[in-house]
Structure formats: structure tokens, C-alpha cells
Amino acid sequence: MLxxxxxNLYWLARYVERAEYLARTIDxxxxxxxLPAAYIGKTNEWDSALLTAGVATxxxxxxxxxxxxxxxxxxxxxxxxxxxxxxCIEAARLNSRSVRTAxxxxxxxxxxxxxxxxQEVWSKGTSTREDLAKFLRFVxxxxxxxxxxxxxxxxRNDAYWFSRLGLHLERADNTARILDVKYHxxxxxEEHVGGPLDFYQWSSILRSVxxxxxxxWVYRETLKPWLVADLLILNGTLPRSLASCYDNLTxxxxxxxxxxxxxxxxxxxxxxxxxxxxxxxMNDIFQHGVHExxxxxxxxxxxxxxxxxxxxxx
Amino acid sequence: xxxxxxxxxxxxxxxxxxxxxxxRWLKETPPEALEYRRQEAxxxxxxxxxxxxxxGDSESTERLIPFDVIPRIMSGKEWALLEKGLKQRVKALNMxxxxxxxxxxxxxxxxxxxxxxxxxxxxxxxxxxxxxxxxVYVHIAGIDIIRVDANDFIVLEDNARTPSGVxxxxxxxxxxxxxxxxxxxxxxxxxxxxxxxxxxxxxxSVAPHSAAGEPTVALLTPGVYNSAYYEHxxxxxxxxxxxxxxxxxxVKNNEVFMRTTEGVKRVDxxxxxxxxxxxxxxxxxxxxxxxxxxxxxAYAAGNITLANAVGTGIADDKAIYSYMPEIVKFYLGxxxxxKNVQTWRCREPKDLAYVLDHLGDxxxxxxxxxxxxxxxxxxxxxKATIEAFREKLKREPEGFIAQPTLALSTCPTCTATGLAPRxxxxxxxxLTGSKSTTIVPGGLTRVALKEGSLVVNSSQGGxxxxxxxxxx
Numbered sequence: 001m002l003x004x005x006x007x008n009l010y011w012l013a014r015y016v017e018r019a020e021y022l023a024r025t026i027d028x029x030x031x032x033x034x035l036p037a038a039y040i041g042k043t044n045e046w047d048s049a050l051l052t053a054g055v056a057t058x059x060x061x062x063x064x065x066x067x068x069x070x071x072x073x074x075x076x077x078x079x080x081x082x083x084x085x086x087x088c089i090e091a092a093r094l095n096s097r098s099v100r101t102a103x104x105x106x107x108x109x110x111x112x113x114x115x116x117x118x119q120e121v122w123s124k125g126t127s128t129r130e131d132l133a134k135f136l137r138f139v140x141x142x143x144x145x146x147x148x149x150x151x152x153x154x155x156r157n158d159a160y161w162f163s164r165l166g167l168h169l170e171r172a173d174n175t176a177r178i179l180d181v182k183y184h185x186x187x188x189x190e191e192h193v194g195g196p197l198d199f200y201q202w203s204s205i206l207r208s209v210x211x212x213x214x215x216x217w218v219y220r221e222t223l224k225p226w227l228v229a230d231l232l233i234l235n236g237t238l239p240r241s242l243a244s245c246y247d248n249l250t251x252x253x254x255x256x257x258x259x260x261x262x263x264x265x266x267x268x269x270x271x272x273x274x275x276x277x278x279x280x281x282m283n284d285i286f287q288h289g290v291h292e293x294x295x296x297x298x299x300x301x302x303x304x305x306x307x308x309x310x311x312x313x314x
Numbered sequence: 315x316x317x318x319x320x321x322x323x324x325x326x327x328x329x330x331x332x333x334x335x336x337x338r339w340l341k342e343t344p345p346e347a348l349e350y351r352r353q354e355a356x357x358x359x360x361x362x363x364x365x366x367x368x369x370g371d372s373e374s375t376e377r378l379i380p381f382d383v384i385p386r387i388m389s390g391k392e393w394a395l396l397e398k399g400l401k402q403r404v405k406a407l408n409m410x411x412x413x414x415x416x417x418x419x420x421x422x423x424x425x426x427x428x429x430x431x432x433x434x435x436x437x438x439x440x441x442x443x444x445x446x447x448x449x450v451y452v453h454i455a456g457i458d459i460i461r462v463d464a465n466d467f468i469v470l471e472d473n474a475r476t477p478s479g480v481x482x483x484x485x486x487x488x489x490x491x492x493x494x495x496x497x498x499x500x501x502x503x504x505x506x507x508x509x510x511x512x513x514x515x516x517x518x519s520v521a522p523h524s525a526a527g528e529p530t531v532a533l534l535t536p537g538v539y540n541s542a543y544y545e546h547x548x549x550x551x552x553x554x555x556x557x558x559x560x561x562x563x564x565v566k567n568n569e570v571f572m573r574t575t576e577g578v579k580r581v582d583x584x585x586x587x588x589x590x591x592x593x594x595x596x597x598x599x600x601x602x603x604x605x606x607x608x609x610x611x612a613y614a615a616g617n618i619t620l621a622n623a624v625g626t627g628i629a630d631d632k633a634i635y636s637y638m639p640e641i642v643k644f645y646l647g648x649x650x651x652x653k654n655v656q657t658w659r660c661r662e663p664k665d666l667a668y669v670l671d672h673l674g675d676x677x678x679x680x681x682x683x684x685x686x687x688x689x690x691x692x693x694x695x696x697k698a699t700i701e702a703f704r705e706k707l708k709r710e711p712e713g714f715i716a717q718p719t720l721a722l723s724t725c726p727t728c729t730a731t732g733l734a735p736r737x738x739x740x741x742x743x744x745l746t747g748s749k750s751t752t753i754v755p756g757g758l759t760r761v762a763l764k765e766g767s768l769v770v771n772s773s774q775g776g777x778x779x780x781x782x783x784x785x786x
Contacts (some may be wrong), residue, residue, distance in 0.1 A: 002562050003573045097363070097538050100547040101557050105362075114362050158575060184606050312575045 005102050006162040007313040010094040011249060013150075013166030016111075019088035020143035021174040021208075022075050023136040028208040030132075032200055039200050046071040051181045052174075052208075055081055065217065070266050072132065077125055084174055086122055090116060102159045106149035114142040158259055161252040163269055165308060168252070172245035172301050175209055180294045186229040188286035202228045209240040230282045242297060245273040249304070256312070266307045273300050319463050319719040321386065330428070332431070332784055334387045335500050340384075341561040341725075347730060348383060351493045353382050358489050364481070364548075366541045366772065380629050380777035381486065383493065386725045386738055392754055396459065396467050399651030400644040401751050402642060404455045406630045407474055409645040411451035414628055415441045425640050430661075435682070436627030436691035438590065440597060444614060445633050446623045448520045448748035452586075454513070455744040456480075459652070459757075463721040468653045468720075468740060470640070474630040475622060476587050479758040481545035484509060484552075486754070486780040504755040504785040507668035509743070512754060516581050517553075517746035520619050525582035527652070532556045532572060534563070536604045546587050560588070565608030568615035583619045583763040590624050602645045632681045632715050633659065655720060663713040669716040670707065677714040678707065691768065693719050713773055722768055725779065727761055737762045739770050740781060755783040 007278045029049045046066040050056040053075055062080065065069045078084045093115040096108055117138070127131040147167070154160040179186070185201045201224045206212040211231060218235060219227050236243045257263040285293045322333040329337050359365075365376040382447065388396075411422050414437075420426050431437050456477025458545050487506050491498055514531065521529035522749065535546035537559050542715035571578035586593065592602040597610040612618045634641075636657035643649040654743065658665035658676075669676060678690040690703045709716055724735035744759035756782040759779040760770035770776040 001575055002556050002558065004562050005556075005577055006557065006575045094538065097543070097547070100363075101551040108363065109361060113361055116360060162575070256575075313575075 001158055001162075002103070003101050003313050006158065007309070008095045008099040009102055009159055009163040010166035010308070010313065012092055012099065012111075012167050013155070016143050016146050017091040017167050017170040018083060018174070019085045019092070020140050021171075022053060022083070022085050022088070023139040023143075025052055025178075026072055026075055026212065027133075027140075028204045030068070030129075031207065031306045032204040035102070035200055045204075049075065049183050051288055052177045053083065054177060055083060064106075072124075076135070077122060079122075086118075089118055089139075089142075098292040100167050104149065104153035106153045107146060107310070110142060110145045110149055114138070126218065127164040139266075142307045143202075143258050156175075158256055161259075162312070164252045165249060168245045169301065169305055170246045171240055172299065175242060176294055176298045176301065178208055179229070179232060179290070180204055180298065183290045183294060186290055188226050188283070199223055199227065203312045205232070209217045209238075211238055211240060214238055226282055226286070233285065233293075234277060234282065236278060241275075246270065246277055249272045251307075264311045266311045267305065269300075269307050270302050273297075273304065318735070318737065319461055319723040319779045321461070321723050321725050321738075322602050322735075330534065330538070332387045332392075336385070336387060336497070339497055341499065345732060352383050352670075352728060353381055355489050355493060358492070359485075362485070362489045364485055364544055366544065366613050375415065379482065379772045380472045380487070380763060382736075382761055382763070382777050382779045383490070383726060384733070385490065385497075385500075385780045385782045386692040386727050386740075386761075387782045388785065390784050390786045391744050393504075395651070397753050397755075399467060399744055400457055400744050401612055402646065402648065402651050403457060403638070404452060404746060404751060406638070406642040407451070407455065407472060407643050408451050408746060409627050410641050411474075411623070411626060412449055413645075418694060420644055423644065425644050426634065426637050431540070431635055432630060434628060434631060434632055434633070434638060436590075436625070438625030440610060440614075441623070443675075445616065446668050447522045447616070447619045449522050449628050450621075450746050451623040451750065452629065453516055453623075453746050455746070456782050457655040457744060459740045459742065460613040460655075460720060462720055466644075466653050467651075468655055469635075470487055470655060470691070471632070471722045472630040472635065472638070473676075473741070474626040476589065477741070477743070478545055478587070479741055479760075480509065482757055482778050483743070483754075483758045483781065485548070486571045486758075486778060501618075501782065502785045506754045506756040509754045510549065512745050513549070513556070513585075516745040516752070517621055519747035519749060520621065521582045522616050522619050524617050529582035530549070530555075530580060531583040531585065532558045532563075532581050532585050534558055534560070534588050534606075536588050536592070539585075542587065546605055549585075557582075559602045559680070560602075562708070563606040563609070565606060565612050568608075568617055570606070570609065570612050570618045581618065583621060583688075585621050590627065591758065592626065593620075595705060614682060628759075633655060633712075653718045658716040660707060660714040665716075666711045669714075672716075673704060673707075675719065678716045680716060681713050691719065719768065721732070722770075723760065725759075725777075727763070727777075729763070737768050737770065738779065741777075755782045755785075 026049065027047050044066055046068060049071055050059050050066055058081065059074050074081050074084065076085045078171050079086060081087065093111050096103060096111045098109055122133055126135050139232045151161060182201065182205055185198045202225060203212060205228060206215055209232065215231055218231060221227060231238055231241065233242050236247055240246055253267045253270050257267050322330060325332055339682060358379060359378050409439045414431060421428050452474045456473040456479060458469050459752035461467060462472050483506055517531045518529050532548055532555055533550040535557055536545060545559055556572060564571050570581045570628055572581050588604050591598050592604040594607060594609040595602045596606045596607050613620055636659055639654050641647065660666045660668050660669055674692045676692045680688045722737035722739060726733045727740050738759050738761045740757050740759050742753055745752050759781040761777045761779055762768055762770045763777045764775060783785055
């Protein structure tokens with residue numbers, strides 16, 4: 001397939017995934033900030049939301065304070081923030097238009113209909129919390145519909161695999177960023193001093209990757225920070241964990257390699273990261289430092305993006 | 315101006331046979347139902363994304379062409395005549411182009427004046443003596459046809475460069491079949507859906523001799539911001555070929571390749587929807603970012619087929635248009651089946667004098683204009699506009715032609731106050747491959763939605779209709 005087509009599919013999937021992640025982050029932050037201050041302590045959760053979205057620096061160039069109104073506006077509707085939900089949807093639509101021939105009509109319809117629907121939201125914004133909640137739900141549903149249409153209607157060929165690569169790479173990045181911002185509440189068992197404060201932090205983290213219910217099914221335990229970290233980093237059954245993302249990334253890259261009859265640096269690099277995840281346990285990671293581990297992962301993950309681009313997309 | 319030919323009603327109260335069933339159906343169908351379907355159709359167009367961009371219109375970059383749900387109907391007999399005429403016309407266009415870029419018999423026979431060719435900016439000296447694969451220049455032609463009476467089809471314009479609109483022919487039909495299954499059950503409408511197949515075989519048939527057994531065809535688009543982008547992506551999808559932009563192609567050793575995820579792959583035929591001027595910055599406009607450097611040298615080496623060929627503009631130029639009846643006779647030795655609109659060439663002093671005397675009655679067009687821009691419609695223009703145009707005309711008479719204002723035929727059309735006749739034209743699409751010329755029965759009917767208006771161009775408020783050829 002055309003390199004440009006593959007590139008567009010890859011980015012299209014990334015934008016849709018990012019839009020969903022931003023919607024989840026805002027959703028989770030709204031919940032946690034609605035709690036009385038005694039339950040969440042002194043951290044500014046809106047500031048954390050900006051950090052996990054990776055846009056804190058540009059935000060503070062425009063705004064004085066990270067409060068609900070400013071942050072929701074910046075992450076959702078801002079035309080100036082290149083990774084606002086709005087710009088993700090706009091970019092997804094533009095990418096879709098340029099690769100219409102590689103999309104199924106269901107996928108196109110999902111993006112285009114959402115884009116049409118959201119034009120009104122962009123011009124008017126959301127005036128009430130209900131409106132905002134409806135909007136955030138709509139964005140998440142759009143991503144689900146898009147993902148579902150891709151899964152159910154696309155041919156299983158390179159077009160599908162490149163789109164999946166974008167999805168999993170973005171997803172891994174998003175999960176890693178939450179961990180990066182919240183590493184200080186993810187403590188190993190022996191250091192855990194307990195206290196009600198962190199409980200809501202942990203549940204908020206889980207909520208932003210839609211894993212709160214999954215946690216209970218996997219561990220059958222009350223929320224424990226080291227288990228939260230284990231779930232998000234190493235548990236291969238949770239679709240948004242780093243391990244699961246890398247299972248998928250290596251599989252999709254292998255499929256491409258087989259179809260093209262050739263492996264390359266992308267396959268090797270992805271396999272390297274996956275092996276590291278497979279042979280880690282939380283004790284080692286805590287010993288090494290969660291923060292260091294995550295930062296290394298974020299760098300490795302974005303390096304994979306560069307390698308894929310060089311190998312296939314340009 | 316004469317009374318327009320009504321395609322549905324015969325003066326005196328009777329219906330033309332092709333419209334009888336439709337008329338019965340309209341009688342049974344309440345107006346609200348039509349309005350409801352119209353809204354449904356609009357929603358479908360938006361969701362599918364069948365939009366076009368209007369240049370210089372900043373407020374909305376993507377617009378819908380209004381779609382009228384009342385079909386335009388033609389009998390099989392009428393179509394048979396039209397089809398014959400179209401084939402004849404396109405054959406002559408191809409022979410004319412071959413001649414202009416090679417022996418130039420027609421110039422020596424003094425049928426077309428030299429300067430009209432050599433001083434024409436759309437004439438491409440690069441094509442002199444160049445062999446194009448299978449001698450086909452115009453693979454895809456869109457011939458604009460109007461009717462003024464029951465017997466004749468008149469060519470308003472030949473489009474031999476990159477005619478657009480065929481996606482509307484196909485999508486209008488799809489949407490009509492979804493909205494009005496009942497109406498289709500009551501008519502025998504000839505299908506149009508094989509157009510993409512016909513187009514692909516025509517394109518494959520003209521592959522250069524150096525192509526591999528199964529030639530690779532690609533569609534070259536200027537990109538998402540082009541006004542016809544939807545059509546480009548639609549056709550590439552239906553043909554199952556790559557939709558490429560200039561930056562996806564490279565030329566190496568006079569062969570054209572596209573960049574793919576598996577390395578570069580040779581391309582044999584390019585269905586290009588990029589104008590000549592932008593095709594190759596090394597040959598044409600050096601500032602073009604849409605083209606492919608070196609494409610013209612690969613073309614000269616005979617390693618790539620461009621459809622349509624470079625330099626076809628010389629055949630559909632409005633100044634050449636007036637010579638088409640003679641061109642048909644010269645190459646084919648036949649009387650033209652399709653008529654021409656009477657045309658005054660302002661470059662000829664006698665004609666210019668006539669035109670200047672009758673500006674209020676004539677339509678004056680720029681020889682190189684298109685899309686309905688830059689023309690004067692005498693009867694509808696104010697005095698001041700006419701006077702301003704007169705000055706323009708005197709300054710540069712060779713830039714204009716004039717035609718009588720024609721009473722384009724009318725078809726029943728949905729309007730705010732119910733069904734009413736509106737003026738229409740028709741653009742059928744003629745495909746020429748190495749062995750045969752084919753036309754899918756139908757075309758794009760454009761309709762001037764404003765009462766009394768004769769301008770059907772989508773850029774000027776025109777709409778479209780589904781076009782039915784009855785298979786009797």
C-alpha cells in the first residue's frame with residue numbers, strides 16, 4: 001500500500017485513541033475533584049490532568065490557573081491546543097478524508113458523523129455539566145464505534161495492521177503518562193503507609209483507563225497501589241496495560257513482516273520492549289524506581305514510533 | 315427567447331410517454347413525502363461526505379450540491395441517437411488531437427486557422443510529434459448536452475481535459491434507489507453501475523507497451539483541498555486503484571513509481587485529475603507542488619500513459635468549439651449527428667460587430683473560462699454590466715465567443731412552492747479505450763434551481779438530478 005496511506009491510517013487511529021483518552025481523563029478528574037477536599041488532599045487534580053495529557057507547558061502560556069473551567073476548555077474545545085479533543089477529531093476527519101479508499105464505509109461514517117455532530121459543540125461549547133458529560137460520553141462512544149467498525153469490517157491486511165499499530169502505540173503512551181504523573185501514589189507494599197487519601201487517586205487512575213471493574217476481577221482485593229501498578233504495567237489481560245499493548249504491537253508488526261516477507265528494526269525494537277515487560281516483576285520495578293522505569297518506557301515507545309515511520313511510512 | 319422545451323409535458327396537456335408513469339406516481343405521492351425524502355437525501359449526502367469545495371468561499375469550505383429527487387427521464391430511442399452522436403463526436407476529437415500534434419492536415423486544409431492553435435495557451439508544443447499509447451488522447455470525455463426541442467441534441471461544450479461529475483451520476487442513482495424503491499419497480503431504468511468497470515478496462519487497455527502483463531493504474535489527485543476530491547477518492551475506491559498525490563510518485567530512469575510500505579512500485583497508467591499546468595514542475599509551472607518532477611520525460615519515453623493525454627485542452631477550447639461540425643466532417647466524412655450552438659467568434663470583425671450590436675440578447679463567454687465564471691448573460695444583465703463587458707470585449711475580442719441565449723429544456727423539479735419546471739442540461743461520460751468507445755446509459759443532469767435561471771453550474775447555485783434512460 002502507499003506509504004502515505006499507511007501513515008494516515010496510523011495517525012487516524014492515534015488521534016481517535018487520544019480523543020478517547022482525553023475524554024476519560026477529564027471524566028475521571030471531574031469525579032475526583034467533586035469529592036470533599038479531605039478525601040483527595042492538596043494536589044491539584046486539574047494540573048495532573050494537564051500533565052498526563054502532556055500539554056501543561058502550553059497551557060500555562062495561556063492561562064494563569066489550572067481549574068476546571070480552564071482545563072476542560074483547553075483539553076476539549078481549544079483550537080490552539082494541538083492535542084485537544086477538538087483537534088484530534090478534526091485531524092482524524094482530515095486523515096480519513098485523505099485515506100477514504102482504505103477505510104470501510106462504516107469507519108468513515110463513524111468519523112464523519114461525529115465530526116458533523118460536533119461542529120455545533122465547537123461553536124457553542126457545553127454550558128452545563130450534563131452537556132459536558134454527554135459530550136465526553138459521545139467522544140468515548142465514537143472511539144468505540146470506530147474501533148468496533150475497524151475490527152468488524154476491515155480486511156485483515158496491512159491497512160488494518162498499520163491502523164492497529166497507531167492505536168496500541170498511542171494507548172501505551174497514554175497509560176504510561178498517567179503512571180508517570182501518578183507514580184508517587186503507587187508505592188510498594190512495604191512502604192505503603194495507608195490512609196484514605198490515596199484510595200481516590202488509585203480509583204481515579206483505574207477509571208481513566210477503564211479498569212476499575214477489571215481490577216476487582218483480576219485481584220479480588222481492595223485497592224492496593226502495588227496491584228494497581230501491576231495491573232497497568234504487567235498484566236497482559238488488561239487491554240490498556242503496557243504489556244498488552246506490546247503483545248499487540250509485536251503481533252501486528254510480525255503480521256506485516258510476514259506479509260512483506262521481511263523483518264526490520266521495528267520488529268526487533270518492539271520485541272525487545274515486550275521481552276523486558278515479560279521478564280519484569282513489580283518488586284524489581286519498585287526497586288529500580290517506578291518513575292525511572294516509566295520514563296524509560298515512554299522514551300522507548302516513542303522511539304518505536306520513529307522506527308515504524310522510517311521503516312514504512314515515509 | 316423561445317419557449318423552453320418541456321421534457322415532461324406536451325403543449326396542449328398530454329404527457330410525453332417516458333414521463334407517464336412518473337406523473338402517475340407524483341399524483342399518488344403527497345408533497346410532504348417528497349419533502350421528507352429530499353431531507354433524507356441531503357442527510358445521506360452529508361454523511362457519505364459527497365461535498366465539494368468552493369474556492370474563495372471562506373465561511374464553509376465544504377458544501378453540498380443540492381439534489382433534486384425528481385428524476386429526469388429519457389426514452390431508450392432518444393438515448394440511442396444521443397449515444398451515436400457522442401461516439402462520433404469523441405472519435406473526431408481524438409482524431410483532431412492526433413492530427414494537431416502530428417501531421418496537421420486540418421490546418422493545411424485551412425479548416426481551422428493556424429493562430430487559433432499555435433497562439434493558444436492550452437496548445438502544448440511538448441506534445442508535437444509525441445506518440446501517445448494507442449493514439450488515444452481523450453479517454454474520458456464529458457460532453458455537455460442541451461435540448462431545445464424533441465428532435466435535436468445540441469452540444470454546449472466538450473470537456474476533454476479532466477471532466478468531473480461522474481460520481482454524482484453514480485451516487486445520485488444509489489440514493490434514489492434507496493429512497494424510492496417503488497418508483498424503480500415501476501420503471502425499467504438502465505443501470506449505470508458498471509461505469510467503474512468500464513473505466514478500469516478502458517484505462518488498462520491503453521497501458522504503454524513496456525507495462526507488465528497486469529498494468530498498474532493509479533488516480534492522481536491534487537489532494538483533499540481540491541473541489542472534486544470526493545470524486546477522486548470515490549472513483550479510486552470503486553476502481554480498486556491507489557489514490558496518489560504528486561508526492562507519492564517518483565520518476566527513476568524515465569519510469570514512474572509510487573512509494574509504498576514495501577518499497578517502490580511501478581505505475582503504468584495514471585488517471586490524472588491534475589491539470590496540465592501542474593503535472594510536472596520541470597516542464598510546466600515550476601511552482602507546482604502537486605505534480606511529479608520528471609513525469610513528462612517518462613511520458614515522452616513511452617513508459618507511462620496519462621489519461622487524459624497532455625494537451626487535450628486544444629480540442630475543447632471554446633474557440634475551437636465553433637469549428638466542431640467542420641472537424642467532424644473533415645475526419646469522418648459524416649454529417650455531425652449532434653448539433654452545435656450557433657457561435658459568433660469575436661476574433662472575426664464581422665462577428666464582433668454583430669455581437670457588440672446585440673449584447674443584450676447574447677451569452678458571451680470567455681474562450682478559456684469554465685464553471686460559468688466570467689460570462690455575460692445579456693438578457694439577465696444590467697445596463698452597467700453590459701457596458702463594462704463591452705469594454706472588455708473591445709479590448710480583447712479574441713478572448714470571447716458569443717452564443718444566443720438558448721431556452722434549455724425544462725424538467726419538473728421540487729421548489730419551495732411545489733413542482734415547477736426548471737432548466738436542465740446533461741453531461742454523459744464517454745470512455746475511449748484502445749479498442750472501443752463506451753457510454754454508460756445516463757449522465758449527470760444539472761438543473762438551474764432558481765426560477766428562470768439558465769446557469770446550471772454547481773458553483774453558481776445549480777443542482778443535480780438522477781438521469782434515467784428507460785430500457786424499453
